Amino acid sequence: MTASSYSLAELVIVACAEAWRDDGEVMATGIGPLPRLGASLAKTSFNPALQVTDGEVYYADEPVPPGKRVGPVALEGYANYDRVFSALWGGRRHAMVGPVQLDRFGQANISVIGDHAKPKAAMLGARGFPGNSISHPNSFFMPSHNTRAFVAGEVDFVCMAGYNPARYIGGKPPRGLDLRRIVSNLAVMDFGGPEHQVRVVSLHPGVGFDEVQDNTGFPLARIADALPVTPAPTAEQCAAIAALDPNGVRRSVFKDDPAGDRRAA
Numbered sequence: 001m002t003a004s005s006y007s008l009a010e011l012v013i014v015a016c017a018e019a020w021r022d023d024g025e026v027m028a029t030g031i032g033p034l035p036r037l038g039a040s041l042a043k044t045s046f047n048p049a050l051q052v053t054d055g056e057v058y059y060a061d062e063p064v065p066p067g068k069r070v071g072p073v074a075l076e077g078y079a080n081y082d083r084v085f086s087a088l089w090g091g092r093r094h095a096m097v098g099p100v101q102l103d104r105f106g107q108a109n110i111s112v113i114g115d116h117a118k119p120k121a122a123m124l125g126a127r128g129f130p131g132n133s134i135s136h137p138n139s140f141f142m143p144s145h146n147t148r149a150f151v152a153g154e155v156d157f158v159c160m161a162g163y164n165p166a167r168y169i170g171g172k173p174p175r176g177l178d179l180r181r182i183v184s185n186l187a188v189m190d191f192g193g194p195e196h197q198v199r200v201v202s203l204h205p206g207v208g209f210d211e212v213q214d215n216t217g218f219p220l221a222r223i224a225d226a227l228p229v230t231p232a233p234t235a236e237q238c239a240a241i242a243a244l245d246p247n248g249v250r251r252s253v254f255k256d257d258p259a260g261d262r263r264a265a
Helices: 008-020 034-043 081-089 131-134 209-214 235-244
Strands: 027-030 056-061 076-077 093-097 137-143 179-184 187-190 199-203
Touching: 008 034, 008 093, 008 137, 008 179, 008 235, 027 034, 027 081, 034 093, 034 137, 034 235, 076 179, 081 131, 093 179, 199 209
Parallel strands: 027 093, 093 137, 137 179
Antiparallel strands: 056 076, 179 187, 187 199
């Protein structure tokens, strides 16, 4: 049964969880509170084989809540660098990451804004994005859907490989490149359009396609003329999310913790 009321954070967590539905036994890495809770919800709801970590050095039998820990952690096994990178390079990991910029090719940036030689802002640096992007599946969470995040042209600095033929010899992307789902505060998208064009799969309740397109720096495909509405969380899912996040970290992601259905606001 659909919850009578739910927050945007809860709607997004459920949408993020769907990214791991059919993955089976892979390492799930959700970067940030909502993707992390999405992976946790997937493991406890419909994909028990999913592997999650305690954020340190162990695989956890039960998801570890974000924020302050409450009680002991049920451990499943050792997750040292050797095991983690064996999973990563073997394609047995699915990460959901949150870049600062994403372009129409799926190229992502977490390094600099502006020219690399004289940036307006310096951030994390490319870190593991180059190798990760060609080794295992990746999805994205973009909390602020606007043209600064979904940029025209290419991102300012390409950290994560994408479906840009100009970047590859012969125009063919690496065999391991597998970009899947994009969840934003407005919609759910994927790369299922012509030639991997970003495609709107569903609109969050109360959001129209024109708003999503106007806040995106490149043309979007759509899965159908009449786009579906992103499924609302059920009462059971909301209860599960509350149990997975006893510290309420999810409420801090979006300003003022807005309702998931704009029409109810």
